[in-house]
Amino acid sequence: MSTALYRLGRSAAGHPWRVIGAWLVAAVVVVGASVAFGRKLEDSFEVPGLDSQQALELLSNAESDTAGLTAQVVVTSSDSTATFFDNPDAQVELAAMQARLAALPNVLATSDPAGALALGPDRAAQTGSLSPDGRIALIRLQYPVVEKLGLADLEALKAAVLAADGDVLQAETNGDLFFAFEEPETGAGEFLGIGVAVVILLLAFGSVIAMGLPIGMALFGLALGVSSMPLVAYVIEIPSWAPQIASMVGLGVGIDYALFLVTRYREFLARGLPVEESVGRAVATAGQAVIFAGGTVVIAILGLAFAGVPFMTAAGVATSVVVMIMVVASVTLLPAFLGMAGHWINRVGIHRRGHHAGEDASPGWQRWGRHVTGHAWLYTIGVTGLLLALTAPVLALQLGFPDDGTLPQTRTERRAYDLVAEGFGAGMNGPLVIAIDISTDGSVVEPLVDAIARDPGIAAVAPPEINEAAGVATVVAFATTAPQDDETRITVERLRSEVFPPILDGTEARAHVGGQTATFADVGDRVASRLPLFITAVIGLSFVLLMLVFRSILVPLKAALLNLLSIGAAYGVLVMVFQWGWGKELIGLESTVPIVSFIPMFMFAILFGLSMDYEVFLLSRVREEFLSTGDNDRSVIHGIASTARVITCAALIMISVFLGFVLGSDPTTKMFGLGLATAIFVDATIVRMVLVPASMKLMGDANWWLPAWLDRILPTIDIDADPTVPVRPSPTSEDLRPRGLAGLDVP
Numbered sequence: 001m002s003t004a005l006y007r008l009g010r011s012a013a014g015h016p017w018r019v020i021g022a023w024l025v026a027a028v029v030v031v032g033a034s035v036a037f038g039r040k041l042e043d044s045f046e047v048p049g050l051d052s053q054q055a056l057e058l059l060s061n062a063e064s065d066t067a068g069l070t071a072q073v074v075v076t077s078s079d080s081t082a083t084f085f086d087n088p089d090a091q092v093e094l095a096a097m098q099a100r101l102a103a104l105p106n107v108l109a110t111s112d113p114a115g116a117l118a119l120g121p122d123r124a125a126q127t128g129s130l131s132p133d134g135r136i137a138l139i140r141l142q143y144p145v146v147e148k149l150g151l152a153d154l155e156a157l158k159a160a161v162l163a164a165d166g167d168v169l170q171a172e173t174n175g176d177l178f179f180a181f182e183e184p185e186t187g188a189g190e191f192l193g194i195g196v197a198v199v200i201l202l203l204a205f206g207s208v209i210a211m212g213l214p215i216g217m218a219l220f221g222l223a224l225g226v227s228s229m230p231l232v233a234y235v236i237e238i239p240s241w242a243p244q245i246a247s248m249v250g251l252g253v254g255i256d257y258a259l260f261l262v263t264r265y266r267e268f269l270a271r272g273l274p275v276e277e278s279v280g281r282a283v284a285t286a287g288q289a290v291i292f293a294g295g296t297v298v299i300a301i302l303g304l305a306f307a308g309v310p311f312m313t314a315a316g317v318a319t320s321v322v323v324m325i326m327v328v329a330s331v332t333l334l335p336a337f338l339g340m341a342g343h344w345i346n347r348v349g350i351h352r353r354g355h356h357a358g359e360d361a362s363p364g365w366q367r368w369g370r371h372v373t374g375h376a377w378l379y380t381i382g383v384t385g386l387l388l389a390l391t392a393p394v395l396a397l398q399l400g401f402p403d404d405g406t407l408p409q410t411r412t413e414r415r416a417y418d419l420v421a422e423g424f425g426a427g428m429n430g431p432l433v434i435a436i437d438i439s440t441d442g443s444v445v446e447p448l449v450d451a452i453a454r455d456p457g458i459a460a461v462a463p464p465e466i467n468e469a470a471g472v473a474t475v476v477a478f479a480t481t482a483p484q485d486d487e488t489r490i491t492v493e494r495l496r497s498e499v500f501p502p503i504l505d506g507t508e509a510r511a512h513v514g515g516q517t518a519t520f521a522d523v524g525d526r527v528a529s530r531l532p533l534f535i536t537a538v539i540g541l542s543f544v545l546l547m548l549v550f551r552s553i554l555v556p557l558k559a560a561l562l563n564l565l566s567i568g569a570a571y572g573v574l575v576m577v578f579q580w581g582w583g584k585e586l587i588g589l590e591s592t593v594p595i596v597s598f599i600p601m602f603m604f605a606i607l608f609g610l611s612m613d614y615e616v617f618l619l620s621r622v623r624e625e626f627l628s629t630g631d632n633d634r635s636v637i638h639g640i641a642s643t644a645r646v647i648t649c650a651a652l653i654m655i656s657v658f659l660g661f662v663l664g665s666d667p668t669t670k671m672f673g674l675g676l677a678t679a680i681f682v683d684a685t686i687v688r689m690v691l692v693p694a695s696m697k698l699m700g701d702a703n704w705w706l707p708a709w710l711d712r713i714l715p716t717i718d719i720d721a722d723p724t725v726p727v728r729p730s731p732t733s734e735d736l737r738p739r740g741l742a743g744l745d746v747p
Contacts, residue, residue, distance in 0.1 A: 128424070
C-alpha cells in the first residue's frame with residue numbers, strides 16, 4: 001500500500017489542477033443531484049420487535065388517526081387571574097383559534113375546549129381539554145403519519161399560533177410535529193470551534209498557509225459529505241439529525257488527518273527533499289495511518305447495526321460517508337494543495353523563537369517522557385485511580401430521552417410543556433397510546449380500561465376509541481409523572497407485565513403500549529441490552545488490528561483496557577453533568593436529563609476510531625525506534641517527544657470542535673459534544689501522554705512479545721513504512737528475548 005500511496009501523492013502534487021478540478025466536478029455533480037433528485041431526510045423511530053412498534057403497526061394497519069403525529073396548542077388568558085369561564089372575550093378568541101387550527105392543512109381532528117366550556121367547570125375538566133381551575137385550555141391536533149407531512153405543516157402551525165397570541169390570549173405549542181421537523185438550534189458554536197482550531201493550527205505550524213490547508217480541506221469535505229445525504233437516503237432512510245452528528249465527527253477527523261499529513265510533509269521538506277518527493281513520502285507514511293484510522297472509524301460506526309435500531313444504523317451510515325470522504329480527500333485533494341503550496345507552506349506566517357518547521361523530537365516533551373518513565377509506578381497507579389473514579393458514576397447511568405421540559409424558556413415548546421404540567425400534570429406531556437387487538441374478542445376493552453385507570457402510575461384515561469371494522473381499540477392514558485421520569489418507564493413496564501395479563505390471559509386479544517414516551521423507553525432498553533455485546537466486539541476488533549500492526553500481544557491488550565478507561569470516564573462525566581446536574585449551568589442546561597439512549601453506543605463507536613488515530617501515531621514512532629535500537633525505555637521517550645506536539649494539537653482541535661456544539665440549545669447535541677470532548681481530552685492527555693509511557697516502561701521489552709507461531713501466520717501490515725527505504729523483517733519472540741514487568745524474564 002505504501003508504494004501505491006507514494007505514487008498517488010507524487011501524482012497529485014505534480015498535477016494539482018487536475019485533482020482539484022476533478023473534486024470540483026464531483027462536488028458540482030453531487031450538490032446538483034442532491035438538489036434536483038435528493039430525498040427528504042425523515043425521522044423514524046421504528047424499531048422491529050419492540051412492544052411500542054407493535055402498537056404503531058396495529059394502529060397503522062387499522063388506519064387509525066392515532067397512528068400519526070400529534071401537536072398541542074396550550075392557551076391561557078393574558079390576564080393571569082382570569083379563567084375561561086368568567087372571560088367572554090377569551091371564550092370567543094378560543095373558539096376562533098380552535099376553528100383556524102382545525103382548518104390547517106393535514107389536520108385530521110382537534111379536541112374541543114371551546115365546546116367543553118358549555119359543560120360547566122366540573123364536567124369540562126373531565127374532558128381533558130380544560131384544566132380544573134379553568135385557566136388553561138388544551139387543543140390537541142391529530143396529524144397523519146410522518147410520511148405524509150413536512151416542514152410546511154410545522155410552519156403553518158407556528159404561524160396560526162403566532163397570529164392568535166395577542167392581548168386576550170397567550171398561546172404556546174409543542175408535540176410530535178416539532179420533534180419530527182424542528183431543526184435543533186446550534187447557534188455559532190460550530191464557528192467558534194473552527195475559530196479555535198484556526199488559532200491552534202497557526203500556533204502549531206507558525207504559518208498561515210499550513211494552517212489554512214487542513215481547515216479548507218475539512219470544510220470542503222464536510223460540505224460535500226453533508227450535501228450527499230439526500231442521495232444516501234435512496235439507500236437507507238437518513239434521520240434529519242444525522243448530518244449534524246456527521247458534521248461534528250467529520251470536521252474533527254478531517255482537520256486531524258490533514259494535520260498529520262501536513263506535519264510529515266514539512267518534516268520531509270526540512271530534510272531537503274523536493275516538493276513532489278516530500279508529498280509522496282508524506283502520503284505513503286502518514287497517509288497509511290490516515291487510511292487505517294479512518295477505516296477503523298467507519299467499521300466501528302457501521303457496527304452500530306448490531307444494536308438492532310434502524311435509525312442508529314442510518315445515522316452511522318451518514319457519519320461513515322462523511323468520514324470516508326475526509327479520508328479520500330486527505331490522500332488526494334490535500335496532496336494537490338501541498339504541491340501547489342510548495343515551500344510557501346513555511347513562509348507566510350508568524351515566527352516563534354525556538355520553533356522550526358519540520359522539527360522532530362521536542363526537548364520539552366523529552367524531559368516529560370523521562371519524568372513519567374522515571375516515576376512509572378506512581379503515575380500508573382495514580383492515573384488509573386483517577387480514571388476509575390471518573391468512571392464510577394456510570395453505575396448510576398439512566399438511559400432515556402430529554403423531553404420539552406429540558407429546553408430553554410425561550411422556546412415555545414418549553415413554555416407549552418410548563419403550562420400543560422401546571423394545569424394538567426406532568427404526565428399529560430407524554431400520553432401513552434395503548435392499542436388493543438379486539439379482532440377476536442371485544443369484551444376485554446372495558447375491563448382493561450378500568451384496570452389501567454386503577455394503576456397508581458396513571459393519572460387519567462381517555463374514553464376508548466373502538467374501530468370494530470378493523471378490530472382495534474385505542475386507549476390514551478396519562479401517567480402521573482413526566483415523560484423522561486424513570487417512574488414513567490416503570491409504569492409502562494407494569495402495564496405490560498402486571499395490568500394486561502390478568503385481563504387478556506385466556507383470550508386471543510392483545511394489548512401494546514405505544515406513543516413517543518413508550519417508544520423512547522423501549523429503545524433505551526434495547527440499546528442497554530446490546531451495549532455490552534457491542535463494546536466487546538469493538539474491543540476485540542481493536543485488539544486484532546493493533547496486534548497485526550504492532551506484532552505484539554501486550555500493546556493491543558493495553559490499548560483496549562485504556563480505551564475502556566477513556567470512554568468510561570467520559571460516560572461518568574455525562575452522568576455527573578446531565579443526570580446529577582453538576583455544573584449544568586456552565587453549558588446552559590436548563591434541568592437534569594437522562595442520558596439519551598443511543599448516545600453511549602454512538603460515542604463508543606466514534607471514540608474507538610478516534611483514539612486509534614493517537615494510538616497508531618504514537619506507537620508507530622515508538623516501535624520504529626525500538627526496531628532500530630532495541631532499547632524500550634529510549635523508544636518510549638522518543639515516541640513521546642516526536643509525536644506529543646502533533647497529538648496535543650490534534651486533540652485540542654477535536655476538543656474545540658466538539659465543545660462548539662455544546663453551545664447549542666438542544667440537550668442531545670450538548671451531550672454528544674461534551675461526551676466526545678471529554679473522552680478526547682482524557683485519551684490524548686491523561687492516557688496517551690501519561691499512562692501509556694508509564695505502563696510501557698513497566699512492561700519493558702515484553703511490550704513487543706509475540707509467540708513465534710503466531711508471528712508466522714499473521715499477515716504483515718506496516719502502516720508507517722517509507723516506500724523508499726528497504727523494509728527489515730520484524731523481530732520475533734526469539735529475536736527479542738524480552739524482559740517482563742520490572743525486568744523479569746518472559747519464558
